[in-house]
Amino acid sequence: MDAKGRALSETVWTRLDRKAGAITELTIRQLRHRISTWVVLIVGALVMALLLAFYVDAIRDDFEPVDNDGDSVDWDNDGYPQGQENKYGTSDWDGQEYPGSGYYVMTGEVDWNDDSRSHSGNHTWEGQGYLDAEWVDLDYTGNRWSGLIDWGEVNPCPEGDVLDDWWPDWGEACTYDDGLYFVSGKFRASGSVNVPENGYMQWGHMTLESYVEPEPASMYIDEDGILWDGEDVSDLETIVEVDDDGDCLADMNDNNRNGIPCDVIWILDADGDEIIEIRADYNVNEDPEESKYLGESSHRTFIIGTGKMAFVMMLGIFIPLFLALGLVRDETENGTLHYLLSKPIHRAEFIIYRLLGYLLLAGTYILVLVLLMALVTSLIGPGDSLIRLSDFPVWLGIGLATVLVLAAYGALYNTLGLIAPKYGVYFCIILGIWEFIMGMFTMTLPSASVPMLSISHWALQLIDAIVLIAWPDTLQYTQIASAFGIDSGLPFFWQPPVHTLDTQSPVVALLVSITVLLLITVAMVGIGQASFKNREIM
Amino acid sequence: MSDKTPAVLVDQASKWYGEVIGINDVSLAIDGGVTGVLGPNGAGKSTLFKLLMGRLKPSQGSVRLFGVDPWTNTAPYRRVGYVSESERMYDWMTALDFVTTLARLHGMTREEATARAEHVLDFVGLSDVQNKELGKYSKGMRQRVKIAHALVHDPDLIILDEPLHGCDPIARTSIMNVIRELGSQGKTVIISSHILEEIERITEQIVILHNGRLLALGNLHAIRALLDKHPHRILLTCDDPRHLASEFISEDPVYGVRFPEEGKLEIQTNDLSAAHAILPRVIVDSGADVSAIENPDDNLESLLGYLIGGDS
Numbered sequence: 078m079d080a081k082g083r084a085l086s087e088t089v090w091t092r093l094d095r096k097a098g099a100i101t102e103l104t105i106r107q108l109r110h111r112i113s114t115w116v117v118l119i120v121g122a123l124v125m126a127l128l129l130a131f132y133v134d135a136i137r138d139d140f141e142p143v144d145n146d147g148d149s150v151d152w153d154n155d156g157y158p159q160g161q162e163n164k165y166g167t168s169d170w171d172g173q174e175y176p177g178s179g180y181y182v183m184t185g186e187v188d189w190n191d192d193s194r195s196h197s198g199n200h201t202w203e204g205q206g207y208l209d210a211e212w213v214d215l216d217y218t219g220n221r222w223s224g225l226i227d228w229g230e231v232n233p234c235p236e237g238d239v240l241d242d243w244w245p246d247w248g249e250a251c252t253y254d255d256g257l258y259f260v261s262g263k264f265r266a267s268g269s270v271n272v273p274e275n276g277y278m279q280w281g282h283m284t285l286e287s288y289v290e291p292e293p294a295s296m297y298i299d300e301d302g303i304l305w306d307g308e309d310v311s312d313l314e315t316i317v318e319v320d321d322d323g324d325c326l327a328d329m330n331d332n333n334r335n336g337i338p339c340d341v342i343w344i345l346d347a348d349g350d351e352i353i354e355i356r357a358d359y360n361v362n363e364d365p366e367e368s369k370y371l372g373e374s375s376h377r378t379f380i381i382g383t384g385k386m387a388f389v390m391m392l393g394i395f396i397p398l399f400l401a402l403g404l405v406r407d408e409t410e411n412g413t414l415h416y417l418l419s420k421p422i423h424r425a426e427f428i429i430y431r432l433l434g435y436l437l438l439a440g441t442y443i444l445v446l447v448l449l450m451a452l453v454t455s456l457i458g459p460g461d462s463l464i465r466l467s468d469f470p471v472w473l474g475i476g477l478a479t480v481l482v483l484a485a486y487g488a489l490y491n492t493l494g495l496i497a498p499k500y501g502v503y504f505c506i507i508l509g510i511w512e513f514i515m516g517m518f519t520m521t522l523p524s525a526s527v528p529m530l531s532i533s534h535w536a537l538q539l540i541d542a543i544v545l546i547a548w549p550d551t552l553q554y555t556q557i558a559s560a561f562g563i564d565s566g567l568p569f570f571w572q573p574p575v576h577t578l579d580t581q582s583p584v585v586a587l588l589v590s591i592t593v594l595l596l597i598t599v600a601m602v603g604i605g606q607a608s609f610k611n612r613e614i615m
Numbered sequence: 616m617s618d619k620t621p622a623v624l625v626d627q628a629s630k631w632y633g634e635v636i637g638i639n640d641v642s643l644a645i646d647g648g649v650t651g652v653l654g655p656n657g658a659g660k661s662t663l664f665k666l667l668m669g670r671l672k673p674s675q676g677s678v679r680l681f682g683v684d685p686w687t688n689t690a691p692y693r694r695v696g697y698v699s700e701s702e703r704m705y706d707w708m709t710a711l712d713f714v715t716t717l718a719r720l721h722g723m724t725r726e727e728a729t730a731r732a733e734h735v736l737d738f739v740g741l742s743d744v745q746n747k748e749l750g751k752y753s754k755g756m757r758q759r760v761k762i763a764h765a766l767v768h769d770p771d772l773i774i775l776d777e778p779l780h781g782c783d784p785i786a787r788t789s790i791m792n793v794i795r796e797l798g799s800q801g802k803t804v805i806i807s808s809h810i811l812e813e814i815e816r817i818t819e820q821i822v823i824l825h826n827g828r829l830l831a832l833g834n835l836h837a838i839r840a841l842l843d844k845h846p847h848r849i850l851l852t853c854d855d856p857r858h859l860a861s862e863f864i865s866e867d868p869v870y871g872v873r874f875p876e877e878g879k880l881e882i883q884t885n886d887l888s889a890a891h892a893i894l895p896r897v898i899v900d901s902g903a904d905v906s907a908i909e910n911p912d913d914n915l916e917s918l919l920g921y922l923i924g925g926d927s
Contacts, residue, residue: 081676095723098724099719099728100720413703413705415670415697416717417717419720419765421720422692469869613670614670
């Protein structure tokens with residue numbers, strides 16, 4: 078330490094108990110002299126740098142507009158995108174039916190059990206029967222289904238009774254010697270049709286065809302946005318959402334079962350300033366602008382995901398494994414404990430000071446890392462302001478969660494190292510895996526009760542709480558993602574905090590998480606102290 | 616010490632590790648002066664010290680430092696300096712750093728601790744190398760750093776577990792001087808060793824442990840005087856053993872001679888002091904060229920053998 082650093086630490090330390098200062102400082106210096114410490118800290122920093130690189134890469138690219146509902150695609154290759162076909166009510170899977178193609182209007186039929194089984198006229202026909210034709214439109218193409226009779230290939234009809242001895246193929250006609258046809262399919266003709274028993278025939282006419290200009294596919298990308306600017310939601314309760322592209326109105330549904338088709342229900346919290354749930358009918362607001370929605374939600378997803386996965390679950394588990402497991406155990410094994418314990422220091426005190434030293438080192442590291450991450454994301458994150466100040470509380474919350482996790486795991490691992498000096502490391506690895514699995518469970522099922530037995534659960538809940546405090550509209554973002562089926566990682570990485578003690582208040586959830594983590598730490602320290610106090614040191 | 620409680624009071628203390636006995640029913644009180652705890656390896660010296668330092672809990676009996684149980688209370692450590700037998704140190708620290716850090720555990724400020732550390736390092740003769748890393752120190756220097764750390768808070772009682780072990784002769788002499796100096800300052804010093812000669816050069820007040828039992832306690836010279844009346848051997852290395860033997864055989868304290876190997880003469884006697892008294896005269900008179908005089912029986916093993924009652 079240089080003179081300046083020494084002077085600085087002096088002013089800090091003199092306020093504290095001198096013994097505490099001495100052991101804390103010794104611990105930090107010891108950790109700094111171990112290669113494993115540096116390896117862990119450098120690997121952690123490299124992981125963060127890598128994540129940041131991905132983040133910068135992702136955020137630098139503009140968000141490509143994504144057609145979330147797929148209605149910009151011309152599925153049936155008729156030259157019209159699905160959205161336009163929806164608007165005109167034409168089929169999006171039948172290439173013969175498209176805006177302006179005209180469609181079939183039925184005017185009569187002979188059912189299988191009708192008494193009168195014949196009909197004459199100039200019609201568009203569909204079904205099976207004997208046709209005595211005056212005129213047949215050989216070039217007829219307007220149709221609604223497949224099964225158009227191919228008049229170019231008409232063969233003699235087989236012997237025997239139709240529908241009894243033989244069955245005609247759909248879309249084919251055959252002829253008898255007397256010029257009578259047996260038709261099976263669609264056709265346009267003038268004449269009389271006799272329908273055999275158990276057969277069916279309908280007739281009608283095609284509407285007029287007209288030319289409709291095909292609309293460009295781009296019209297159906299990002300065309301149905303969410304009526305919400307991300308800021309003021311106080312007047313949302315009464316807003317009726319609009320199905321901008323008409324794809325809901327074409328096929329009306331009432332998915333949210335409020336009696337009104339094609340609408341969206343926004344459920345606000347008690348203060349009326351926060352959307353806590355969105356219930357949408359299908360095909361309403363399903364295609365918002367990516368740059369508007371995804372930019373912000375990706376940014377948040379990155380911060381929350383990094384905080385949970387990289388900080389709490391990776392650094393939080395690995396740093397104590399390398400730094401805290403041997404805090405007291407190694408001193409015993411190295412035989413250097415004698416120097417420290419021959420001084421007037423209670424063993425219980427000794428454990429606390431050791432952990433304090435470890436926490437100061439690891440905590441400083443986390444704080445520096447968190448602030449660096451905050452600086453980068455707040456500078457290049459989306460938004461008009463030069464720096465996104467709202468990122469800082471979230472990053473600091475992540476830092477707090479990580480430090481509390483480091484304290485809890487540190488105390489736990491140190492205690493394990495004391496209780497089982499030889500196999501402590503294996504216990505710690507098993508515990509680490511448990512913690513990781515419980516962390517994953519907490520992210521997917523935050524209200525499940527088993528993960529509450531883990532430390533990571535409470536740290537992740539802490540982050541969930543701080544996110545909701547710093548960015549109250551994160552709830553809306555996740556609701557929007559799930560309500561309108563938009564691809565976003567946000568609902569995976571973030572869900573509203575569970576432990577609000579029925580108050581729905583994120584502040585309560587934050588305090589509960591902090592309290593639980595501190596209690597775990599204290600309990601672990603206590604167990605370690607009790608074990609160490611009664612230990613004979615050879 | 617103004618109070619009547621002795622610095623060290625061990626009352627019928629026993630410590631066993633499973634089947635193995637560390638110390639067995641040991642009672643002793645030590646207060647003031649330098650006391651040597653003698654015993655071969657495994658005699659229970661370190662066990663006794665660890666009981667005194669609260670590392671171990673006695674299986675039976677009680678141990679008190681300044682009247683306080685060291686197992687449950689760390690208060691006596693304010694007045695105790697302890698040099699453990701452990702060789703390990705923080706090799707990356709300088710001696711000054713090491714002693715200063717440990718001094719701060721006594722509640723000194725950094726300045727006080729540094730001043731005290733410099734003082735004690737000077738006292739053990741390491742002030743010129745105090746800024747070198749401990750990893751670069753020789754064994755003797757490391758032992759002296761360990762002593763310095765035990766002295767940094769000016770304790771009334773200093774317990775040293777084998778401080779001379781593994782040291783070269785110069786370091787040994789230096790450490791012995793330090794311990795004698797501490798004794799003359801009126802401190803209570805307890806030092807363990809398995810080498811009689813080392814202890815003899817430092818103190819007369821000894822405790823002898825053997826197989827965990829307290830074998831003898833008191834003045835080394837009184838014990839030795841008893842030993843002197845016992846058959847003893849003196850081994851001379853000389854150029855003409857047979858001629859020298861003829862000169863010795865006529866002397867009164869000598870009852871026999873042997874020639875254990877080429878160029879060596881073994882004189883057997885029942886009175887070691889008397890034999891040593893005549894030794895210079897006989898050698899000078901004979902004109903023999905004697906290159907070495909050894910007392911092979913003048914060691915702890917012989918002493919123990921005698922005390923246990925067997926023949927040595």
